[in-house]
Amino acid sequence: SSGINAEYGVAINDEQKQDILNRSWDSATNVSRNEVQHAFDCCGYDQNTTDSLNPVDGCSELPCCLDLYLTSEEQCFLHEVNNTAVGCEPCKAKIEEQFSYAIQVSGTVGLFFSFTELIGIILAIQYRNTKDPSRALNFPGHGGFAK
Helix, strand or coil: CCCECCCCCCCCEHHHHHHHHHHHHHHCCHHHHHHHHHHHCCCCCCCCHHHHHCCCCCHHHCHHHHCCCCCCCHHHECEEECCEEECECCCHHHHHHHHHHHHHHHHHHHHHHHHHHHHHHHHHHHHCCCCCHHHCCCCCCCCCCCC
16 A cells, blocks of 8 residues: 555655665564565565574474475575576565554554543543532532522
């Protein structure tokens, strides 16, 4: 998707999303990257510039690579053999999808609580001068209804 993703109240454009995800992958430890790769069955971030700066590790143990009987990390990258795509997909698209979902969920939760708070404010304003009828019996002239 292009432009601003603000369907659920959180505005973030594609450039900001890419920047956040790139910096997150760059600052992640190899253990974290391996966990992501195993969770999504993917290899590397974009199999391009980001992965050349941060060498990929652990791809040869992934199901998408084991099925091909490949041994080196770079062999596990998505490539074409006899007009057929083989190897592991990059993690970038899968991470972006999960990130967008998380943004939508957090925006939805934020909107829910915002509207709940707004209703509370409206009710507080509506009933702030309402007198308590239960106090009228104990303290005549201080609250309650006039007799």
